[in-house]
Amino acid sequence: MSTFEYTWPYEKMMDDIYINECPFCKSGNVLTNMKQEDLELAKEGIKRLLVMPCCREKLVILKADDDYFWTEEKLRER
Numbered sequence: 001m002s003t004f005e006y007t008w009p010y011e012k013m014m015d016d017i018y019i020n021e022c023p024f025c026k027s028g029n030v031l032t033n034m035k036q037e038d039l040e041l042a043k044e045g046i047k048r049l050l051v052m053p054c055c056r057e058k059l060v061i062l063k064a065d066d067d068y069f070w071t072e073e074k075l076r077e078r
């Protein structure tokens with residue numbers, strides 16, 4: 001499951017979590033509504049749902065590390 005196709009990079013700036021490119025609509029530098037607490041929970045392997053503010057598509061995050069989200073869907077082969 002933890003293969004490259006299921007990951008998506010994110011960036012943390014202060015307390016804000018950005019996604020460089022939306023996997024759904026390709027918007028750039030998207031500021032998410034994800035909170036620091038959500039990120040910490042994701043890092044503990046607790047599933048989080050992220051609704052992309054750009055296109056309202058839902059990203060199911062199964063876990064996170066310092067650079068990547070591990071997602072339920074295969075995002076890179078679309």
Ligand SMILES: [Zn+2]
Pocket residue numbers: 022023024025026027052053054055056057
């Ligand atoms: Zn989007």
